[in-house]
Amino acid sequence: MKTQRSTRIWCLTCAALFALGGCATTANNPKDPFEGFNRAMFAVNEGIDVVVKPIAQGYDVAAPLPLKVVIGNFFGNIWDAWTAVNNLLQGKGGDAASDVGRVLINSTLGIGGAFDIAGEMGLTKHSEDFGQTLGKWGVGDGPFFYWPIIGPRTTRDTFGWMVDVYCDPVWRVDDMALRNSLVATRYINLRASLLPSDKVVREAAFDRYEYIRDAYLQHRRSEIFDGAQPHEVIVDEPAR
Amino acid sequence: MMKFACSLLFALFCSLTPALAQDNAPDALVRKVTDDVLTVVRQDREIRSGNTSKAIELVETKVLPYFNFQRMTALAVGRDWNKATAEQKTRLAEEFKTLLVRTYANALTSYKDQRIVYKPTKLPPDDSSVVVRTEVVQPGSQAVQIDYELAKQGDVWQVYDVRVAGVSLVTNYRDTFSQEVRSNGIDGLIAMLGKRNRELQARKS
Numbered sequence: 001m002k003t004q005r006s007t008r009i010w011c012l013t014c015a016a017l018f019a020l021g022g023c024a025t026t027a028n029n030p031k032d033p034f035e036g037f038n039r040a041m042f043a044v045n046e047g048i049d050v051v052v053k054p055i056a057q058g059y060d061v062a063a064p065l066p067l068k069v070v071i072g073n074f075f076g077n078i079w080d081a082w083t084a085v086n087n088l089l090q091g092k093g094g095d096a097a098s099d100v101g102r103v104l105i106n107s108t109l110g111i112g113g114a115f116d117i118a119g120e121m122g123l124t125k126h127s128e129d130f131g132q133t134l135g136k137w138g139v140g141d142g143p144f145f146y147w148p149i150i151g152p153r154t155t156r157d158t159f160g161w162m163v164d165v166y167c168d169p170v171w172r173v174d175d176m177a178l179r180n181s182l183v184a185t186r187y188i189n190l191r192a193s194l195l196p197s198d199k200v201v202r203e204a205a206f207d208r209y210e211y212i213r214d215a216y217l218q219h220r221r222s223e224i225f226d227g228a229q230p231h232e233v234i235v236d237e238p239a240r
Numbered sequence: 241m242m243k244f245a246c247s248l249l250f251a252l253f254c255s256l257t258p259a260l261a262q263d264n265a266p267d268a269l270v271r272k273v274t275d276d277v278l279t280v281v282r283q284d285r286e287i288r289s290g291n292t293s294k295a296i297e298l299v300e301t302k303v304l305p306y307f308n309f310q311r312m313t314a315l316a317v318g319r320d321w322n323k324a325t326a327e328q329k330t331r332l333a334e335e336f337k338t339l340l341v342r343t344y345a346n347a348l349t350s351y352k353d354q355r356i357v358y359k360p361t362k363l364p365p366d367d368s369s370v371v372v373r374t375e376v377v378q379p380g381s382q383a384v385q386i387d388y389e390l391a392k393q394g395d396v397w398q399v400y401d402v403r404v405a406g407v408s409l410v411t412n413y414r415d416t417f418s419q420e421v422r423s424n425g426i427d428g429l430i431a432m433l434g435k436r437n438r439e440l441q442a443r444k445s
Contacts, residue, residue: 222406
């Protein structure tokens, strides 16, 4: 508990410090005023990834698909509970009820969340977090940040993420060794799931930082609107 | 009674026929192209183990005819598109096509038996533009939404935008492209795309 609080304070302090430090950098993109800082952190993460990626690749090769599915389902089931809360906060009672149903069914029939029985029964998996809830409530993106380890987040989603972590049962496991291995497994599993997109981004992007930033912003916008974002018509000429 | 049943059958038949005849409807088109492509990918071990050039060949034969690259390029370039001459537009679209085909092909090589779900499509009354929504369902993680935007070009529907998990493969380039146009003009942008394509081509992966 104590570690958690200090982590949170650390995050907030960093956010404040970096926000101040970022003011000094020149920026020409209104949605990314701290581009200098962000690019530096992007480079830091690339460095960290030199270590993380091989682990994720090893895991990807070593773990058979059914095991990866079970691991994904297990953490997904824990997140489903938080999704239910957020759906409720967003006024989507039907979805929230379905999420609660998912957790109940998968935790019991699905043996502690290992199997997605509810999904097979037709209860669709949703994915919500507190950043999306804030977005639904009308909180704007705010400046974009690229954080070490946790990666891209808008200001709103940075606060959303802190609330997510605060409420995350995995971070609340008392046994420190168990908690750390759970967090690490989830992180490696997430990194492994992103391996296929590495090559796509590497070949498609002219500036990987920019490509990832803009993709993240589009993706979050779509998530807040649950995939049905209003159409953006920006092109002046329909151009046949 | 028999007569009633017959007329009911007839009515049913009439209402079904247009649906069957709508083979060139946008959702049917997306489904057909996706099925065709995935049938090949499922059988082709080389593509699935990351042979991009083979995947590119597949995309070029099966997917290209249904994509409107001129319009895609216009969408990616944004308002600078109007500054380009007809010749520049053609060259720009050609280079952007090469790049997008590779991106699409790269994504295909990571296909691992995921199931595709086609969401119901609402056809707009004016028949101008439509979004066909699909979902890639994979066990152990949340489904990835893939949306295709199509517009009617004469008699045929053509795709002009693809969004993966809400991210448009086309408009995601907008900032990068407009920056390049601002500093080096339309020709600079053509050169930038051309350079990248040649590099990737030379890598031969």
